Each structure stands twice: as structure tokens, then as C-alpha cells.
Amino acid sequence: MAAVTYLEAIRQGIWEEMERDSSVFVLGEDVGIYGGAFKLTEGMLERFGEDRVVDTPISESAIVGAAIGAALMGMRPIAEMQFADFISCAFDQITNFAAKCRYRWGAGVPMVIRGPSGGGIHGGPYHSQNPEMHYVHTPGLKVVAPSTVYDAKGLIKAAIRDEDPVVYFEHKFLYRRLKEELPDGDWTVPIGKADIKRAGSDVSVITYGAMVHLALEAAATLANDGIELEVVDLRTLLPLDKERILDSVKKTNKVILLHEDVRTGGMAGELAAIIAEEAFEYLDGPIMRITAPDTPVPYSPPLEEFFLPKTSDIIRVARQLAAY
Amino acid sequence: MPSNVIMPQMGESIFEGTLTKWLKKVGEPVKRDEPLFEISTDKVDSEIPAPASGVLSEIRVNEGETVQINTVVGVISEEGTAASPAPAKAIIKEPSKPQAAQPVPEQPAEESEPEPEPLAAASRSVRSSPLVKRIAREEDVDLAHLEGTGLGGRITKKDILSHLSGRQSAEAPPPDSARPQGSSSDRSLAGSSEVVPMTAMRKSIAEHMLASRRISAHVTTVFEVDLTRIVNIKSQHAQEFLEREGGKLSYMPFFIKTVAGALKEFPVVNASISGTDIVYKKDVNIGVAVALDWGLIVPVVKNADEKSFLGIAKAASSLAERARQKKLAPEDVQGGTFTITNPGVFGSLFGSPIINQPQVAILCIGAITKRPVVINDAIAIRSMAYLTLTFDHRLIDGAVADHFMSSLKKKLEQWDEPLF
Numbered sequence: 001m002a003a004v005t006y007l008e009a010i011r012q013g014i015w016e017e018m019e020r021d022s023s024v025f026v027l028g029e030d031v032g033i034y035g036g037a038f039k040l041t042e043g044m045l046e047r048f049g050e051d052r053v054v055d056t057p058i059s060e061s062a063i064v065g066a067a068i069g070a071a072l073m074g075m076r077p078i079a080e081m082q083f084a085d086f087i088s089c090a091f092d093q094i095t096n097f098a099a100k101c102r103y104r105w106g107a108g109v110p111m112v113i114r115g116p117s118g119g120g121i122h123g124g125p126y127h128s129q130n131p132e133m134h135y136v137h138t139p140g141l142k143v144v145a146p147s148t149v150y151d152a153k154g155l156i157k158a159a160i161r162d163e164d165p166v167v168y169f170e171h172k173f174l175y176r177r178l179k180e181e182l183p184d185g186d187w188t189v190p191i192g193k194a195d196i197k198r199a200g201s202d203v204s205v206i207t208y209g210a211m212v213h214l215a216l217e218a219a220a221t222l223a224n225d226g227i228e229l230e231v232v233d234l235r236t237l238l239p240l241d242k243e244r245i246l247d248s249v250k251k252t253n254k255v256i257l258l259h260e261d262v263r264t265g266g267m268a269g270e271l272a273a274i275i276a277e278e279a280f281e282y283l284d285g286p287i288m289r290i291t292a293p294d295t296p297v298p299y300s301p302p303l304e305e306f307f308l309p310k311t312s313d314i315i316r317v318a319r320q321l322a323a324y
Numbered sequence: 325m326p327s328n329v330i331m332p333q334m335g336e337s338i339f340e341g342t343l344t345k346w347l348k349k350v351g352e353p354v355k356r357d358e359p360l361f362e363i364s365t366d367k368v369d370s371e372i373p374a375p376a377s378g379v380l381s382e383i384r385v386n387e388g389e390t391v392q393i394n395t396v397v398g399v400i401s402e403e404g405t406a407a408s409p410a411p412a413k414a415i416i417k418e419p420s421k422p423q424a425a426q427p428v429p430e431q432p433a434e435e436s437e438p439e440p441e442p443l444a445a446a447s448r449s450v451r452s453s454p455l456v457k458r459i460a461r462e463e464d465v466d467l468a469h470l471e472g473t474g475l476g477g478r479i480t481k482k483d484i485l486s487h488l489s490g491r492q493s494a495e496a497p498p499p500d501s502a503r504p505q506g507s508s509s510d511r512s513l514a515g516s517s518e519v520v521p522m523t524a525m526r527k528s529i530a531e532h533m534l535a536s537r538r539i540s541a542h543v544t545t546v547f548e549v550d551l552t553r554i555v556n557i558k559s560q561h562a563q564e565f566l567e568r569e570g571g572k573l574s575y576m577p578f579f580i581k582t583v584a585g586a587l588k589e590f591p592v593v594n595a596s597i598s599g600t601d602i603v604y605k606k607d608v609n610i611g612v613a614v615a616l617d618w619g620l621i622v623p624v625v626k627n628a629d630e631k632s633f634l635g636i637a638k639a640a641s642s643l644a645e646r647a648r649q650k651k652l653a654p655e656d657v658q659g660g661t662f663t664i665t666n667p668g669v670f671g672s673l674f675g676s677p678i679i680n681q682p683q684v685a686i687l688c689i690g691a692i693t694k695r696p697v698v699i700n701d702a703i704a705i706r707s708m709a710y711l712t713l714t715f716d717h718r719l720i721d722g723a724v725a726d727h728f729m730s731s732l733k734k735k736l737e738q739w740d741e742p743l744f
Contacts, residue, residue, distance in 0.1 A: 253455050253481050281458040284481040324475050 004182060007175040009149045010114075011040050013156035014078060016186070018048055021076060024160055027054035028063055028080030028114075037082045038116060038175060064090035064113060068098050068165075071111040076160055084115030084169060085129045098165040099140030108163040112156070118210055118260055119292075119308055120173040124299035130209070130261035135167045136238045136270075142191055143238040145169040147212035149180035151235055154189025162191060171210040178213075194241035196248070200228035203318050204248040206271055207258035208234040211309060215258060218314035227322045229314075237267060245271065246279050253284035254321045258309060263291040285324040288317050327376040329398040331391050334365045334654045341365040342390040342524045343397055348380045354400060361397065362650060364524045368621070368657055369650040378402045390524065451478040459484050525619040536681045541717040544676040547729045548710055550737050551692050554578050555707040561743050568744065569638070576612060577637035579664055579689060582735040584608045584628040584636075587662055590728045594661050596682040597719055611660035611680060612640060614647045615670075621647050622680060624660040633741050668692060674710035684716040685725070687732075 004012065018024045025048070026041055032055040035042030045053040056063050060081060067077035081087045087094070094113065101107045119128035135143045142164055146152040152170065159166035197212055198219050205215040212233045219229035232248045234240065249255050255275060257268035268289040275287055290309050298304045331341050345362040348354050359371040360380070381401035385391050450467040452460070456479050460467050463484075470487055472479035522530065558573055565573040587594040587608050596603045608629040611622040623643035628636055646652050663680040668691040675688040690710035697706040711732070715725045 253453075281454045284453045284455040324478065324480070 002181070003179040004149060005176050006146075006149050006152050006170070006178040007038060007040055009153035009180075009182065010156050010170055011042070012182075013153040014041070014160070015044065015047075017076075017157055017160045018044070018052065020186075021160075022052075023074060024076045024078065025052040025054065025070075026078045026080065027056050027067060029056055029058055029082045031055060031080050036080065038172070041080070060086050060089035061093055064093040064098070064111075067111045067113070068093060068101075068109055071098075071109045071165075072101070072107055076110050076112075078112045078114060078160060081113060081115045083123075083127045084117035084131055085126050087113065087115050087131055087167075088134070091134065094135065094141070094165070094167070095138045099138045101140075102164060103140060109165045110160075110163050111165045112159045112162075112168055113165070114156075114168045114170060116172045116175075117169045118171040118173050119297050119304060120210065122299070122301055122304060123172075123297070125296040128297035128304070130169070130259070132167070132169050132237055133261060133265055133267060136267065140164070141238060142166040142236070143169070144191060144236045145171070145209045146189075146235060147171070147174070147197070147209055147233050149178050150182060151189050151195070151233075153182060154187060155191065155235065157186075158188040158191050161188065166191070169209065173210050174213075189235065192236050192239050192241060194244040195233045195235055196230065196244070197233045198229065198231040200230035200252065202228045202230075202252055203254045203256060203321050204230045204232055204252045205256045205258055205314065205318070206232045206234065206245060206248070208237060208267070209260060211258050211260050214309065214311045215314055217311045218318060221311070221315055222318055225319075227318060229318060234267075240271075240274070242274060242278070245274065249275050249279045250282045253282055254324070255283075256288045256290060256314065256317055256321065258290045258314065260292055260309060262294050263289065264294050266291050285321050288321060290314060290317055326381065326399050326401045327378070328396045329360065329375060329400060331363065331385070331393050331395045331397050332372060333393040334363070334368055334370065340390055340392045343385050343387060344369070344523075345387055346383060346398075347371070348374075350380055350383055353377075353379050353403060368652045368654055369525065369618075370652060371650055374400060376400050451476060452484075453478070453480070455481055456484050459488075463488055523618065525621075529620060532681065533678050536678050539681060540679045540684070542676075542679060542714055543717045543722065543725070544712050544714045545722065545725050545729060546674055546710055546712045547733050548708055549733045550697065550706050551575075551709050552707045554736060554739050555692065557739065557743070565637075565743065569634070571637075571641050573637070573743075574641070575689075575692070576640050576664070576666065577633055578736070578739065579666075579687070580610050580612070580625055580628050580636045580640060581633050581741060582732055582739070583610060583662065583664060583687060584631075585735055586728055586732040588629055589731055590724065592720055592724060593685045593715070593728050595684055595719065596661075597684065597716070598682075602719060605661040607659070607661060609659050609661045611657075611663040611683075612643070613663065613665040614644050616648060621652065621657060622660060622663060623647050623652055623656045624658065626659065633743050663687070664689065668709060674712045676712060677714050679714055679716055684719050685728075686714050688712040688714065 014026065026044060030037055031041040032045045032050060032053045041053065063079050067079040070077045098109045098111060101109045117130050121128065132143055132145060135141050142162060144155045144159060144166060146155045156168060159168050198216055200219065207215050212231060215229065215231045219231055222229055230248055230252055232245060257271045259267050261267065268291055272287045272289065290313050292307050292309060295307065298307050334341060341363040343361055344364045347359050347361055354360060354374045354377065356375070356377040357373040360374040362369065362371050378400040380398060382399040385395065385397040391397065451472060452467055465484060465487065467479055470479050470483055473483055474480040554575065558575065562573050591604045594605050594608055596605070607627055609624045609626050610628045611624045613620060613622050625636060625639045625643065631639065643656060646656065660680065660683065662683055663686045665677050665686060666689045667675050668689045671691050674690040677686045677688045679686050688711070692707050692709040694705050695708045696703050697708060711729065713725055713729050
């Protein structure tokens with residue numbers, strides 16, 4: 001079986017779900033004739049027709065609003081944000097309406113919003129952001145952020161089948177850089193379960209998305225020095241898999257929280273609070289954060305490189321912690 | 325001249341004791357040998373008599389504190405001499421030195437000016453981490469004794485774990501697993517619960533039980549014994565015994581007497597293991613577990629094989645009585661070679677007790693109840709009891725244990741010793 005990319009894995013997942021369930025459909029800017037800005041929906045129009053592959057005006061609010069309406073009427077829409085940065089145009093629809101439907105009326109909104117996110121592609125401040133925390137802060141939503149080809153496919157399928165709104169952040173940097181052979185058959189990756197991408201004994205790196213790969217690179221380098229990193233991939237940001245997070249902290253007793261999102265109000269802060277509250281007496285060193293600084297994502301390539309967390313940052317902080 | 329009152333050594337291997345209760349207040353007169361305070365060590369609870377007559381002028385160790393032996397716990401002044409009722413100051417100013425626990429280099433002796441320096445040095449802050457502090461608390465490690473290898477001399481997880489593994493190999497039974505350990509969730513303060521520190525006795529019981537389970541290969545065998553004959557003898561002689569001896573006749577002396585006989589026949593049951601050697605005990609010293617409101621203690625009937633029934637009965641009741649009054653001497657609980665436990669008095673049918681180390685077997689007596697029993701194809705009503713023997717299979721094989729029990733059963737069923 002041929003290896004597929006991260007992008008192809010998402011495409012396969014959507015395709016299989018559309019074949020399986022006629023209520024599943026996609027909508028978004030240029031998803032039809034053009035096949036999507038990243039060619040993720042290529043071929044879908046021909047296969048499923050324009051009723052199920054809907055080109056929309058350039059209005060994220062309209063896309064999400066239409067998707068919520070369709071979901072309430074029994075459909076399973078997959079709304080594509082061309083870039084996750086523009087999801088904020090639909091913020092009110094998502095946070096004030098979709099997220100609260102079940103609470104107010106017992107009405108599930110089985111909708112997926114796909115948000116291509118993340119930097120490292122010289123996209124500048126409007127095409128590189130990681131806006132996940134706005135949605136992690138909204139009860140009623142589910143938020144996932146796969147890091148591997150396997151998880152990308154398994155989570156998009158689980159998201160489509162979920163009865164509640166799922167915001168699916170796919171990392172653009174990983175689209176064509178990762179390749180993996182996938183098992184045959186119909187399988188999903190459960191929402192709400194973190195995954196140990198590498199087991200280690202000395203320091204836990206808790207992270208998600210593209211940063212998982214930096215952590216794995218750092219782990220390979222540090223293993224030569226006898227420092228064993230454990231890489232915990234959250235996969236789902238809401239709800240968090242607290243059990244697996246705390247288990248890892250209790251095992252290694254030292255922890256680095258790593259994300260590409262900016263520092264203040266980021267996932268790392270939330271994780272640090274959980275660890276301090278529930279595993280304080282297991283800590284053998286300070287809880288360390290590695291994040292982007294609190295600025296917009298720079299367009300200038302050298303500045304963007306400076307802005308994004310790097311493998312060398314993880315190695316440096318892990319060495320400090322190991323020696324602490 | 326004022327006399328110091330010290331924490332006495334209650335047995336060879338005892339290094340500290342908990343002062344559980346002062347029986348006198350500061351300012352109260354005391355007579356020599358009058359009970360002054362109560363202590364609890366990991367072997368015994370006892371009352372400690374006053375070493376001199378006078379007035380208790382100072383209390384230096386408060387109730388509930390655990391201190392090393394020979395620590396001055398209080399002072400008795402001669403009557404009439406300044407029995408100032410203000411000892412609190414003295415306590416603060418003169419902290420009985422932390423028992424030279426730390427070899428903190430003394431300040432160059434400037435005798436004229438006793439500075440409070442050593443105290444500050446003794447309680448120097450130790451850099452560690454929440455994890456290390458938790459381990460230190462659970463494993464009873466004084467962090468002041470550890471060298472830190474972390475940043476700025478911080479004591480790291482590795483430091484304390486290697487300290488613990490060193491301690492493990494230094495002591496025969498690894499205290500790590502022998503120690504009572506709560507799981508982390510036990511420490512959770514969620515929900516409504518009350519956290520009370522264990523008494524010295526409770527800690528000691530917990531440690532000994534766990535250690536024994538780990539050391540010995542416990543196997544239990546159960547025998548049913550017809551005690552009708554003994555039940556009849558006891559009821560026939562109960563009144564006479566009470567009149568002659570002034571105490572109640574119980575079943576226990578019957579068991580001690582017969583067990584002593586059986587132990588003489590099977591020396592391997594009256595033994596212990598030392599490394600790869602078998603130590604056969606010449607004396608037959610039978611411990612009898614006594615349940616107390618505040619725990620459990622096992623006083624020992626010494627040389628039970630040499631004593632008459634009456635001698636055993638008197639020794640056993642005196643020990644039990646003194647155990648309940650906290651008046652046992654250290655030697656009363658030492659030197660046991662075999663133990664009997666009698667949960668039958670609480671209604672237990674049979675039990676599988678834990679061996680009292682370093683012994684190799686323990687007998688458990690179940691409740692004596694009347695049961696229908698088939699004898700020569702007829703059904704009779706007999707007083708029956710289950711006796712169980714838990715033995716250490718490292719030393720005693722099943723057949724030997726069962727021969728021992730058969731012999732014991734025979735002795736009990738065919739009892740013909742005079743009581744007086």
C-alpha cells in the first residue's frame with residue numbers, strides 16, 4: 001500500500017465518510033471547481049456533485065451559519081476555512097450559537113469546521129496563526145489538532161461522526177511533509193485521547209500539532225546524551241486527556257509544555273495549572289513552557305524562524321531541566 | 325539538686341520513644357517511683373516512674389513528641405526550691421539539642437556567649453522539590469543528611485532514590501516495601517476525611533506485618549479439633565480455680581501447654597532462619613497475642629515447656645493484665661519462639677494469621693462451638709474448633725506442619741494433665 005501525505009489522509013477520511021453517509025457534505029471557498037486552496041477537496045465535485053460539494057461566497061460567517069443550519073436539520077456538514085486565521089469572522093456563530101445549542105435546546109450540531117493553521121510557510125500574520133485557544137475556551141465545542149498522517153485521518157472521521165461541533169485544526173506545514181502508510185479498513189482515532197509518541201523516563205514534553213515532530217527530533221538528539229524525553233501528543237485539546245497527561249508527569253517528574261501558539265493564554269498555561277493542582281508533589285523541577293512569543297506571526301523569514309519554537313529550544317530547556 | 329527525667333531505653337534495639345502522656349503537671353509534687361509519664365515505643369507501651377522525689381519543675385518534651393532515648397524530657401526540682409511555674413521560657417531558650425543527629429561542626433567554643441547559631445545551622449533550609457519532599461516524608465528521610473547533585477546543590481529525585489536504594493541494601497529487609505505506604509490517592513484531601521498520624525505502635529505493627537509477608541513463604545493448614553474433653557474439664561474446675569487462684573480459668577493455658585509439648589517434638593517449628601542457617605531455639609517461649617483498645621501486643625510466656633499448667637495459667641493472665649495496664653516490661657515481649665493468636669474469642673471460625681518474625685509458625689485458634697459430629701456412625705454433639713497453623717514453607721514442609729498439628733490435636737483431645 002502506498003504511503004499517503006497528511007493532506008491526502010484528511011481527504012481520504014472525508015471521502016470515505018461521504019461514501020458511507022449521504023448526509024455528509026463539504027462547503028467552503030473554492031472547495032468545488034478549484035478543489036480547495038490546498039487541493040484537499042480535489043475530485044470531490046466530480047464524484048459527489050455540487051449538492052454535496054458547495055462553493056460559497058467569501059464569508060466565513062455565512063459558511064458556518066449555513067453549516068449550523070444544515071446540521072440542525074440532520075445533515076453532517078464539513079465547513080472549510082481556507083485559512084484558520086479567518087475563522088474569527090465566524091466566531092459568534094461558533095461560540096455563541098453552535099457551542100450552546102445542546103446546552104440550550106438539547107440540539108446537537110454535528111458539524112466539523114476545518115481550519116488549516118500554523119506557521120513555517122512564510123504566510124505572514126494572516127495566514128500562519130494558531131487560533132485554537134479561543135475555541136478551547138468555549139464549553140460545548142470539541143477541538144482537535146492531529147500531528148500525524150494516521151491521526152489526521154482517524155480524527156477527521158471521528159469528528160464527522162461526532163454529534164457535537166468539532167473544530168479541526170490541521171497544520172499546513174505538515175500537509176505534504178509527512179508520509180505514512182495507513183491501514184486498510186474503517187477506523188477512527190477517538191476524540192479526547194492523547195497519545196505517547198515516544199516513551200521516555202526523564203522529561204515529559206507535552207505538545208500537539210507540528211510541534212510534536214520537533215519534540216521527537218529533540219528526543220532523538222538528547223537520547224545520545226542519555227536524556228530520555230517522553231513526547232505526549234495531546235491530539236485533542238478539548239476535552240483534555242488529563243489522565244494521560246498526569247500519568248506522564250508522575251512518571252518523569254519534569255515537564256516541558258510546548259506549543260506553536262503564542263505564550264499568553266496558551267494551552268501551556270492551562271496545562272501548567274492542571275499539573276500544579278493535581279501533580280504538585282510529583283514535580284522534581286519547575287514546569288517549563290516553550291511557545292511562540294506574544295507577537296503576530298512575522299512575515300520576514302528570519303523573523304518567522306526566530307518566532308517559532310525550534311528543536312534547539314527544546315534541547316536547551318530539556319538539558320536545563322535534566323540537570324536541575 | 326534538680327534531677328533530669330530522661331526517655332529510658334526500653335529494650336536493646338530501641339532508639340526512640342513517643343511520650344504519650346504526662347501524668348503530672350508542672351508544679352505538682354512527685355514521689356520517687358510514682359508513675360510520671362507514659363511512653364510508647366515500637367515494642368511496648370509503659371508508665372515510667374519518677375527517678376526522684378520533688379516537684380516537676382519543667383516539661384521539655386510535650387505529649388505526642390517522639391524523641392531519642394536519653395533525651396531529657398523533664399526536670400524534677402527539690403521541694404521548696406524555685407519551682408517557678410514559668411517553664412515555657414526555658415523550653416524555648418533551651419531546645420534539648422537535636423540528639424546530635426547531625427554532625428554539624430560545633431562553633432568554636434566561646435563558652436562565655438552561647439549563641440543560638442547551632443540551631444540555625446541545624447535547621448538550614450534544604451533545596452529540593454515537591455517530589456523529593458513527598459518521598460522524604462513517606463520514607464522518613466531527613467533531607468539534611470543528603471548531598472544534592474542538582475543545580476546549586478539541590479537534592480534531586482535521583483539523589484533521594486539512590487539514598488533509598490543504598491539504605492535498602494544496607495538493611496536486611498528493604499524498608500521501602502516493608503513500610504506502610506499509602507497510594508497517592510490516599511493522600512488526596514478530596515471528600516470528607518480526617519487525617520491522623522499513626523501511633524508508634526500502629527506504625528510498628530504495619531511495618532512488621534508487611535515485612536513478614538515479604539520475608540516468609542506463608543502457608544496455612546487447617547485442623548478441626550474436638551475440645552469437648554477440655555471444655556468439660558474447664559467447666560468442672562472453673563469454680564475451684566477461681567477460689568484457689570483468684571482468677572478466671574481460661575482455655576489459653578491448655579493451648580500453651582499442649583503447644584509447648586508439640587514444639588518439643590517438632591523442633592523445626594520452634595526455630596528461625598538466619599541467612600541460610602536454621603536456628604533451633606532451645607527455649608520454648610510462647611507469645612500470646614493480646615488485643616488492646618489501642619492496638620495489639622504479644623507478651624511472651626517464657627519456658628512454657630518447663631512450667632506446670634498452673635504456672636502457665638498464672639504467667640499468661642499476669643501478662644495479659646499488665647498489657648492492658650501498659651505495665652509490660654521490655655523483656656515481657658521479647659524472645660518469643662512461637663506465637664498463638666486467639667481470634668475465636670471474637671467469634672472467628674478460623675484465620676490465616678501472619679507469622680511473627682523471626683519465628684516460623686503461628687497457631688490460630690478459632691471459636692469453640694458445639695457441632696454435630698459423626699463418631700462411629702452416630703451423630704454426637706461435640707465442642708469443636710478449627711485450629712490453623714500458618715507456617716514458613718521455606719523451612720517447614722506441609723507434611724511436617726501437619727504432623728505437628730496432628731500431635732497437637734491428639735494432645736488436646738486426650739488431655740490428662742493435672743490442673744493444680
